[in-house]
Amino acid sequence: MFKVFQLVLLYILIIVPLFAIPVQSDLHIFKKETHPNEKIFLLLGGIQGDEPGGFNAASIVASKHYTIKKGNVWIVPNLNQHSILENHRGIYGDMNRKFATIKDNDPEKELIMSIKKLIRHEQVEVILHLHDGSGFYHETYISKLRNPTRWGQSSIIDQERLENVPHGELNAIMKQITGEINQHLLDDSHRYRIRNTNTATSDKEQQRSLTFYAINQGKAAFANEASKNLPLKQRVYYHLLAIEAMMNYLGIEFERDFPLTPQGVDDTINDKDIVIHFANRITLPINRLKRTVNFFPIPLSRQLEYDSPCPLVHLYRKNGNFIIKYGNRVSAALIPDTFETDMSNELTKVSMSIDGAVQEVELGSIVKAKKIFMVQPIHNVNIRVNIIGFSQKGLVSEEGVSISNKKINSRYTLDSKGTLVRVEFYNKNRFSGMIIVDFEQ
Numbered sequence: 001m002f003k004v005f006q007l008v009l010l011y012i013l014i015i016v017p018l019f020a021i022p023v024q025s026d027l028h029i030f031k032k033e034t035h036p037n038e039k040i041f042l043l044l045g046g047i048q049g050d051e052p053g054g055f056n057a058a059s060i061v062a063s064k065h066y067t068i069k070k071g072n073v074w075i076v077p078n079l080n081q082h083s084i085l086e087n088h089r090g091i092y093g094d095m096n097r098k099f100a101t102i103k104d105n106d107p108e109k110e111l112i113m114s115i116k117k118l119i120r121h122e123q124v125e126v127i128l129h130l131h132d133g134s135g136f137y138h139e140t141y142i143s144k145l146r147n148p149t150r151w152g153q154s155s156i157i158d159q160e161r162l163e164n165v166p167h168g169e170l171n172a173i174m175k176q177i178t179g180e181i182n183q184h185l186l187d188d189s190h191r192y193r194i195r196n197t198n199t200a201t202s203d204k205e206q207q208r209s210l211t212f213y214a215i216n217q218g219k220a221a222f223a224n225e226a227s228k229n230l231p232l233k234q235r236v237y238y239h240l241l242a243i244e245a246m247m248n249y250l251g252i253e254f255e256r257d258f259p260l261t262p263q264g265v266d267d268t269i270n271d272k273d274i275v276i277h278f279a280n281r282i283t284l285p286i287n288r289l290k291r292t293v294n295f296f297p298i299p300l301s302r303q304l305e306y307d308s309p310c311p312l313v314h315l316y317r318k319n320g321n322f323i324i325k326y327g328n329r330v331s332a333a334l335i336p337d338t339f340e341t342d343m344s345n346e347l348t349k350v351s352m353s354i355d356g357a358v359q360e361v362e363l364g365s366i367v368k369a370k371k372i373f374m375v376q377p378i379h380n381v382n383i384r385v386n387i388i389g390f391s392q393k394g395l396v397s398e399e400g401v402s403i404s405n406k407k408i409n410s411r412y413t414l415d416s417k418g419t420l421v422r423v424e425f426y427n428k429n430r431f432s433g434m435i436i437v438d439f440e441q
Helices: 052-062 081-087 111-121 170-184 212-216 230-248 263-267
Strands: 003-006 012-016 028-033 040-045 066-070 072-076 124-133 156-157 194-196 220-229 253-256 275-278 282-285 292-299 305-307 313-318 323-324 331-338 349-354 359-361 366-368 370-375 383-387 419-428 430-438
Touching: 040 230, 052 066, 052 072, 052 124, 052 220, 052 263, 052 313, 072 111, 081 313, 111 124, 111 212, 124 212, 124 230, 156 170, 156 323, 156 383, 170 194, 170 220, 170 230, 212 220, 220 230, 230 253, 253 359, 253 383, 282 430, 292 430, 305 313, 313 359
Parallel strands: 003 028, 040 072, 040 124, 124 220, 156 194, 292 331, 366 430
Antiparallel strands: 012 305, 028 072, 066 253, 156 220, 275 282, 275 305, 313 323, 323 331, 349 359, 349 370, 383 419, 419 430
């Protein structure tokens, strides 16, 4: 069965030792709907784990940055999450070559069955599958990087048309899509061209692909390829142009809260507000962390549940460390400091003075301070407050002390700018949670 997530709902995974990368058989589907009973535009990315342009573009559409005002869009940004973690095309073989036949003992069989079921969903009408391809496709040989064997900067169809299928004029639709993309080229060498693989008659390898499976289920299916020879922000830019062109063709109305430029895309990918939440009451802003975070509180069991509003943010164990990954990019390595976890819920929030204003702050929060903060006296002898990077002789619990950014040794902050300060709480030496004070202006 695949799980359905309305909009950008959070999901939780339990970390296990990676003797082999586990395969998730369920799909994390992000549904953005205005008329749930009407037809669906299905956007897919990440079937190959080394193609970050596609899965980052799909993730952005699934995020808060796109609002669907009219129509229904379902997004699965990370079809092949286990290979994304390893930045590998396919650790169990190319997943996009398993839709014709698949062996019973293939670790990805259940996942492939879930993808097929999604494609066959009666409301799914049009599918766009995102890829990053090598070089620049051109109908004639121009150079080693620009010739008929390359895939980058191409719009893929398996055949010219489908008979008696909604949106079956595949080639005509792609002419409209590529025409719209080509109005916004960053350079004329990035021009999109239609590549008809004539799969049924001429391409046995493509006969095992997702889009060929889809068209044989009576679904209009297309693929968009951005060139691997372009920087990530440009690949994502072109994928978003293709997605928006398809939504325009389908009459889907949407709003986007950032400028569709390479810089706007880069700012969105590196959004400072993207976080990961841990079950032991810690929240980290993944795009601001130092490459290595030392003495990170981990339960004695060394298992840690987590969730994130971003489908590309995951945590996994490798070489004894816990690695936060954003897509196939390492955000930070967490060097464990193991503690027994306080399960009593005796301490879930504390009073803090932030720039002179007292407020109740839940453990696991990130709070902003301009100049100074203080944890108000807790009056519980079992509770110890530890402000990482601050020390004062004779102080066992660092509550009731006014802390400015200047009092923190930046070697111990979470970020290289020295602005993210860890405030940790312990109940009888059991870890209760963390509050991060953010001094960034």
